[in-house]
Amino acid sequence: MQIYKVGGAVRDRLLGKPVTDIDWVVVGATTEEMLAKGFRPVGADFPVFLHPKSGEEYALARTERKNGRGYGGFIFHASPDVTLEEDLIRRDLTINAMAEDDQQNLTDPYHGQRDLEARLLRHVSPAFAEDPLRVLRVARFAARYAELGFTVAPETLELMRQLSESGELEALTAERSWKEIARALMEDQPQVFIEVLRECGALKVLMPEVDALFGVPQPAAHHPEIDTGVHTLSVLEQAALHKQPLSVRWACLLHDLGKGLTPEEEWPRHIAHEHKGLKLIKAVNERFKAPKDCQELALLVGEYHTHGHRALELKPSTLLELLQSFDVYRRPQRFEEFIAACEMDARGRKGLEQRSYPQADYLRGAATAARSIAVQPLLEKGFKGPELGEAIKRERLRALKAYKEAASA
Structure with a gap:
């Protein structure tokens, strides 16, 4: 029995980044041997065990074979004769296909260390194209490591493009997709996730409502960047810079979907885009089964973000309706998140990233005034x-x- 540390723990150590989760692979062992050493089995699909003391996951070395559509369409084979190299070749990227023993001796059969130095996200083998979830995962890694200068290798991007065109992405479950989307949105540069999905054609399949925003102009007086898709990416970037929670980032991504429905003859104006976009926001929410707080905030921000921008001009009656819509008396935090999303929207414009947003304090003051009424x-x-x-x-x-x-x- 030989035990190796694999995947992200090895990658991040070599990058000099903090290691949080550690995955282990056991070569040359049987299920019976693991149980005899006190490991507890978990997972029905393939042999994974929890260490009796640390609780960390140890998986028997395994191979896999595609036998159906989507993320779950695989048959796994684990036995003592599966080698470490055979286990590593089924992984997604070369930088995730390295292993080290307890002496930190590196096993790197697919040149992951070379790709780390070249700042490349490259697939390990053609089997990459068998798992559609990897399109989302690679885009997420691109967002995570963008600050270090990582890019997706052209040949990997081409495989992602083929996957996007194959219909395999439609086989992904809402739960698996949302897990990757949520993790990607919480990276330091979530806009890169959307950019990579768009570049390989996956955005058009997964979120056609967001993809439709690119190439749609807005009035230059309010939006120096002009393009609605570019603006959306900038808003998302601002949300990450200001350490906003997932619900705010999700709302930022979806807030302008209605502009994708504006007829070309009405460009660059987008009359009533707030209301037109609600059905699209609802559709995206349901497609990925987003958590309730994310769904609710996205709809409210979509409908009322222009109210936020015009807060200082609103009549008291309109202001009261806005506060009622958010139930600020029982759910003050949701209104805070709305204000944050509006501010990110205002800052996500070319050259206006540092602008002040007096509307934020004004809205907070209005909520305080309304809440001060004693029953x-x-x-x-x-x-x-x-x-x-x-x-x-x-x-x-x-x-x-x-x-x-x-x-x-």
Whole structure:
């Protein structure tokens, strides 16, 4: 029995990056031997075991053979005679197909270290094209290591292009796709993930609504970058720079989908794009089964982001409707995330990345003013039921009028 550290732990150590998760491969062992040493089996598809003390995952060396569509369409074979090289060749990228023993002696049959030095994301073997999930994974790695200068090797990009055209991407489950999308959006340069997907044709398959934004012009006065797709990438980049949570990044990606529906004769204006985009945002949300908080924020940002930009001009009644839509009284954090998404949208414009966004504090102040209305005095005056609701609304409106007058003074 020989045990090797493999994959990301080896890659990141060689890159000088912190190692978080460690994967182990066991060569020359049987399931019975692992159980006898106290390892606990997990997973039904192939033999993976948890270490009796550390809890880390140890997998028996295995080979795989394609026998169906999608990510799960494989037959695995694990036995003591499977070599380390045979196990490594089934991995996606050369930089993930290295192993080291307990003395840090490197096994690198597919030149991963060379590709690390060349800053290349290159596939290990033609079997790369058998797993459509790898299109998303490579795009995610491109986003993760963009700051180090990594790019996708042309021949790997071509395989990704072939996969995108083959119909295999449609076989991916929503859960697997979302897991990769969510991880990619939380990288330091998530816009690179979208760029790579677009470059290989996968964006058109997975998110045609986002792909449709490229080449759609906007008014130069508000959008010096002109192109709606370029703007979307810039907004996503700003969200990462400002360390926004996943829900905000997802909303940033989808906020302008309605502009992809504008007839060419109306370009560069996009009248009512906020409302037109809601059905598209809903479709993307459902396609990937995004978490509820991500779904809700994306829809709200899509519908109301222009309200955010015009906050200082809004009538008190419109401001009150906005606050009601977000349920700021019970869910203040969601309104904070809306404000953040609006600010990222304002900054995601060429040359305006450092602009101030006074709307943010104004909206926070409005929410505070509306929340300051106490219900108890109204109950004491005898209001109840629908009348109480109307009385609360009147008082909040009065508070917002006073707030707006004070802010304008």
